[in-house]
Amino acid sequence: MDEIKVTLPDGSSQEHPAGVTPLEIAQSIGSRLAKDAVAAKINGEQVDITRPIHEDCDLEIITIDSDEGQEVLRHSTSHLMAQAVEQLYPDAKIAIGPPIEKGFYYDIDVDEPFSDEDLAKIEERMREIAEKDYDVKREEKSIEELIGLFDERNEDYKIEILEQIRDEEGDDSASVYWQGEFVDLCRGPHTPSTGWLKHFNLLNVAGAYWRGDENNQMLQRIYGTSWPSEKELQEHLEHLEEAKARDHRKLGKELDLFSFHKESPAAPFFHPKGAIIYNELVGHIRDLYKEYNYSEVITPQILDLDLWHRSGHYENYKENMYFTSQKGDEKEFAVKPMNCPTHTFIYASQKRSYRDLPLRIADFGRLHRYERTGATGGLTRVRSFAQDDAHIFCTIDQIEEEVVELVEIILNTYELFEFGDVEIEISTRPEKYIGEIETWDRAEDILEAALEHKGYEYNINEGDGAFYGPKIDFIVKDALDRDWQLGTVQLDFMMPERFDLTYTASSGDEERPVMVHRAVLGSLERFIGILLEHTAGELPLWLTPVQFSLLPITDDHHDYAYELKDKFFDAGIRVEVDARNEKVGAKIREAEVQKIPYMGIIGDREVENGTISLRQHTIGDVGALPVSEVLDKLLVKIEEKQMRINTKQEDQTV
RNA sequence: GCCACCAUAGCUCAGCUGGAAGAGCACCUCACUUGUAAUGAGGUGGUCGCGGGUUCGAUUCCUGCUGGUGGCUCCA
Numbered sequence: 178m179d180e181i182k183v184t185l186p187d188g189s190s191q192e193h194p195a196g197v198t199p200l201e202i203a204q205s206i207g208s209r210l211a212k213d214a215v216a217a218k219i220n221g222e223q224v225d226i227t228r229p230i231h232e233d234c235d236l237e238i239i240t241i242d243s244d245e246g247q248e249v250l251r252h253s254t255s256h257l258m259a260q261a262v263e264q265l266y267p268d269a270k271i272a273i274g275p276p277i278e279k280g281f282y283y284d285i286d287v288d289e290p291f292s293d294e295d296l297a298k299i300e301e302r303m304r305e306i307a308e309k310d311y312d313v314k315r316e317e318k319s320i321e322e323l324i325g326l327f328d329e330r331n332e333d334y335k336i337e338i339l340e341q342i343r344d345e346e347g348d349d350s351a352s353v354y355w356q357g358e359f360v361d362l363c364r365g366p367h368t369p370s371t372g373w374l375k376h377f378n379l380l381n382v383a384g385a386y387w388r389g390d391e392n393n394q395m396l397q398r399i400y401g402t403s404w405p406s407e408k409e410l411q412e413h414l415e416h417l418e419e420a421k422a423r424d425h426r427k428l429g430k431e432l433d434l435f436s437f438h439k440e441s442p443a444a445p446f447f448h449p450k451g452a453i454i455y456n457e458l459v460g461h462i463r464d465l466y467k468e469y470n471y472s473e474v475i476t477p478q479i480l481d482l483d484l485w486h487r488s489g490h491y492e493n494y495k496e497n498m499y500f501t502s503q504k505g506d507e508k509e510f511a512v513k514p515m516n517c518p519t520h521t522f523i524y525a526s527q528k529r530s531y532r533d534l535p536l537r538i539a540d541f542g543r544l545h546r547y548e549r550t551g552a553t554g555g556l557t558r559v560r561s562f563a564q565d566d567a568h569i570f571c572t573i574d575q576i577e578e579e580v581v582e583l584v585e586i587i588l589n590t591y592e593l594f595e596f597g598d599v600e601i602e603i604s605t606r607p608e609k610y611i612g613e614i615e616t617w618d619r620a621e622d623i624l625e626a627a628l629e630h631k632g633y634e635y636n637i638n639e640g641d642g643a644f645y646g647p648k649i650d651f652i653v654k655d656a657l658d659r660d661w662q663l664g665t666v667q668l669d670f671m672m673p674e675r676f677d678l679t680y681t682a683s684s685g686d687e688e689r690p691v692m693v694h695r696a697v698l699g700s701l702e703r704f705i706g707i708l709l710e711h712t713a714g715e716l717p718l719w720l721t722p723v724q725f726s727l728l729p730i731t732d733d734h735h736d737y738a739y740e741l742k743d744k745f746f747d748a749g750i751r752v753e754v755d756a757r758n759e760k761v762g763a764k765i766r767e768a769e770v771q772k773i774p775y776m777g778i779i780g781d782r783e784v785e786n787g788t789i790s791l792r793q794h795t796i797g798d799v800g801a802l803p804v805s806e807v808l809d810k811l812l813v814k815i816e817e818k819q820m821r822i823n824t825k826q827e828d829q830t831v
Numbered sequence: 832g833c834c835a836c837c838a839u840a841g842c843u844c845a846g847c848u849g850g851a852a853g854a855g856c857a858c859c860u861c862a863c864u865u866g867u868a869a870u871g872a873g874g875u876g877g878u879c880g881c882g883g884g885u886u887c888g889a890u891u892c893c894u895g896c897u898g899g900u901g902g903c904u905c906c907a
Contacts, residue, residue: 282902290835383902384834391904395834398902426900430842439880439898497906544907549832550898552905564907650907662907700907731864758863759870766868780866790867798867 182233193230200226200369203238213240215373216249216366223249225315225366239366241373241405251276253313253368254303254377254403255283260359261302262287262399265295271361272334272387272396278658279413280402284385286334291382291397299399300379310372311356315365319350323362326353334387335362376410377403420656425709426555432714432771434705434722435556443553444561445702450722453751454705457720458698459541461818462565465586465697471537471567476519478543479510487675488518493644497546516540517669517694520568521676524690529680534690535571535579541701542566556706557661563701569693570678576620579693580627580649580666587651587664587697588633594708594717595820600652600660601633604641611644612670620668621647645671651699656710663699663707668692712820714772715794719815725752726773727789728764730780737784741777741804750811769794774821775811794821 179195183202193202199217203210203226214226218237223245230236239246255274258281262269266287274283291299318326320343327335339362342348354363356371368374378401385398404410421427429435434451437443447455466473479501485491490498491511499512513519520538529536541563548560569579584601591599603624606617624647628635635649642648648667652660669692672678679687698704708716718724725745729738738754745752753773755764761778768776778790782801789807791799802810 293836381901382835385903386833389904391833395903397834400902437899442898546907549905551832551834551903554900558906562907566907657901665907696907698907703907728867730866733864758865760863760865761867762865763869764867769868776867778867782866792867 181230183230183236184234186235186237195231196229198227198229199224199236199238202236206238210238210240213242213246214238215241215246215368218245223366225313226369228315228366247405248276249366250368250373250405251279251281251403252363253371254374254401255281256313256354256356256359256361256363256367257303257306257371257374257377258299258379258399258401259283259285259361260306260356261299263359264306265298265302270331270333273338274361280380280400282385282398282400284387284396284398286387286394286396290384291399293382296379296382296399300377303374303377303379306357307371307374309357310370312370313367314355315352315367316355317350317352320348323351323353326360327362330360338362374403376405376407377401378410378414417657420658423656423710423713424555425557425656425706428709428714429556432722434709441561442550443548443559445556445559451705453722454716454720455701458701458704459565461719462539462697465590466537466539466567469537469582469586471539473539473541474520474523476516476523476540476542477513479512480519482509482511484518485511489645489671489675490514490518497548499545499547512545513542514544514546516542516544516564516566517568517672517692518676521672521678521692524570524678525676529570529678529690531572531680531682531688534680535569535575537567537569539565539567556702557655557659559700559702562703564696565698565701566694566696569695570673570680570690571693572680572682572688573619573691576668576691576693577623577627580624581631583666583693583695584627584631584633584649587666590697591651591653591663593818594711596653596711598654601628601635602638602650602652603628603635604638604643604648604650606647607640607642607644609644610642612646616670617647620670624649624666624668643667643669645669648694653707653711655707661703661707663704664697665695665699667694669694715774715821716772717818717820718774718811719818721772721774722751723753723771723773724750724815725775725777725811726764726768726771727752727754727777727779728761728768729754729756730761730778732758734779734781734784738779741779741789744804745808745811748808748812750808750815765792775807777807 180192181195182190183193184190191202200211200214203214216226216239217224218239219230219234239249241250252275255276259271259274262285263271268288270286272284272286274281320339324336324339327339339351342351351362352364353360354365354367380400380402383398383400384395387393387396402413404413432450433448434454435445435447437445482491494514498514501510501512520540523538524536543561543563545561548558552558553560571579605621610617646668648665650662651664652662654660672692673689678690680690682688727738727741729735735756742752742754755767757764765776772794774794776792778792783789788801788803790801791807793799
């Protein structure tokens with residue numbers, strides 16, 4: 178028998194008879210490795226652990242706890258679920274069932290949607306099948322044979338996929354995986370048997386369109402999670418619970434920040450405390466505007482429909498716009514969904530020279546966009562909102578410098594809030610675009626160059642740009658791991674064209690400026706939602722609605738407390754006195770629950786000595802300090818704009 | 832918009848198969864004058880989201896609508 182040479186990731190190589198399997202090689206290396214080996218990679222391609230090797234190759238063993246191993250595990254769990262569903266509901270047709278981050282799903286066509294009880298039944302059946310420990314066997318066959326196989330089984334969706342593989346990818350064969358009576362079209366790899374699947378849970382059902390197209394049949398999607406160990410499964414379930422606790426909608430209610438009312442669906446009402454956060458954020462951005470030479474403007478809420486025709490919004494965006502009319506007024510108006518057209522008027526209100534550029538115009542104007550009912554939710558997707566919006570009018574040569582500066586501003590700002598996990602994405606020319614391809618290519622190059630010069634990592638989102646230009650988006654995750662776009666930098670060659678914007682170049686020629694749409698926080702509403710979840714409601718001192726709560730122990734201490742309140746208030750600190758007829762323990766509890774960063778306990782000792790007993794949120798008693806020291810400490814901390822750090826180290830800095 | 836689920840006091844939630852709406856917290860009153868995460872007693876408070884239907888009788892069953900939640904689609 179021929180010998181083949183297998184090279185391992187550490188560079189060492191081994192001789193084996195041809196036909197050896199990765200599992201056998203793993204066993205020769207060590208029993209521990211063989212036990213954890215769930216799949217393998219041959220020359221970089223994922224294969225089953227039992228796939229015979231016939232040629233020299235690079236081999237890597239995929240263990241169950243690696244990312245790739247868990248992916249295999251989750252994929253196999255989705256097959257297990259499909260098998261259980263087919264046993265329980267013989268008429269069900271299975272569509273697709275991939276692994277996803279931390280779990281899996283399977284899309285299934287059934288007459289009756291699944292209920293929670295069905296989920297429990299399916300999960301139970303899954304455990305039974307797993308117990309039986311069916312071998313998972315791969316089989317490669319011609320497309321025609323497989324179409325026959327799935328035709329017999331009435332699996333229409335599998336046939337459609339097979340036809341696509343044949344017609345679009347030009348393959349004439351494909352693989353299926355068998356476990357017991359169940360078979361699924363699949364590239365693999367899979368766990369060697371169903372017995373590997375032990376630590377899983379089905380989570381929820383949802384509707385999902387076949388192939389993600391809303392014109393297609395809606396299928397039932399069951400989501401589940403699956404892990405190498407019970408411990409990891411339990412940790413994940415706990416994580417999901419914790420995420421619920423820091424859901425911004427829950428915090429918004431508990432901390433009295435905002436509310437929603439059916440009279441204006443998906444439009445937040447910011448309460449006094451929420452408005453403080455909102456305005457502090459705006460204030461912070463205004464400070465940046467001073468530093469970076471922006472001019473803030475205020476523009477109208479409703480504008481003549483003609484304008485929106487001219488800007489292209491009516492044609493491209495009318496599904497998202499609100500319209501208004503008034504008896505006696507022959508004109509029709511639209512509520513602005515974006516600020517950009519209004520800024521072109523300000524640009525064009527005087528003759529511009531190259532010396533005026535870049536001209537940076539900022540606007541916190543309220544925007545209204547109609548969002549389909551199912552799309553809205555909490556503060557992250559609303560119909561009424563404001564952005565920290567600005568438009569930069571500049572020459573083509575100035576774009577790169579502006580973009581570099583913007584990326585810097587945006588990332589510095591996110592750093593202030595300690596968003597560790599920011600993804601940067603460049604979206605390129607979509608199918609529907611306007612302008613010249615050369616201009617697009619150049620613009621895309623500029624965006625890439627700007628990121629590369631600074632060494633930022635980014636992904637390319639092919640064809641996802643706006644119809645008027647490519648963009649860079651900045652994306653962070655919410656408590657439930659959903660991605661949300663915050664900041665954005667968008668190049669626009671169309672708007673200056675449509676509104677005939679010009680500037681006089683040094684040559685004396687009239688030239689067309691470029692417009693850069695940009696936002697740092699994005700929508701203030703969304704940003705507040707994400708920030709609340711990111712901080713679990715423990716906002717940094719400068720943003721927090723009540724910074725300091727004075728807690729007099731008895732009525733006798735009220736005068737001193739109010740005296741102090743005035744003193745702190747006059748210094749610009751948001752301070753409250755809890756004068757309720759309660760024990761100090763109850764007042765402390767209330768302040769802790771409200772996540773108020775600092776508490777000042779006022780009793781006989783403090784009145785006598787002119788001190789405040791300071792207590793810090795979640796950390797506890799800090800000790801008695803002279804009033805002026807407490808005041809200075811708070812002022813410094815507000816000025817520093819630091820995030821809250823809930824460690825014991827904090828009291829050492831007092 | 833689509834699929835599923837949810838809607839009971841200001842908040843969080845009970846309310847079995849249809850038979851006179853409940854708790855805790857909050858709020859108000861009174862007592863207590865309190866030292867680092869909930870003092871006690873009493874009290875106010877609900878068209879059971881809204882509209883139809885079934886029924887002798889509907890918070891409960893059916894149905895339409897509204898709003899919300901999880902997804903899908905779409906997007907800051």
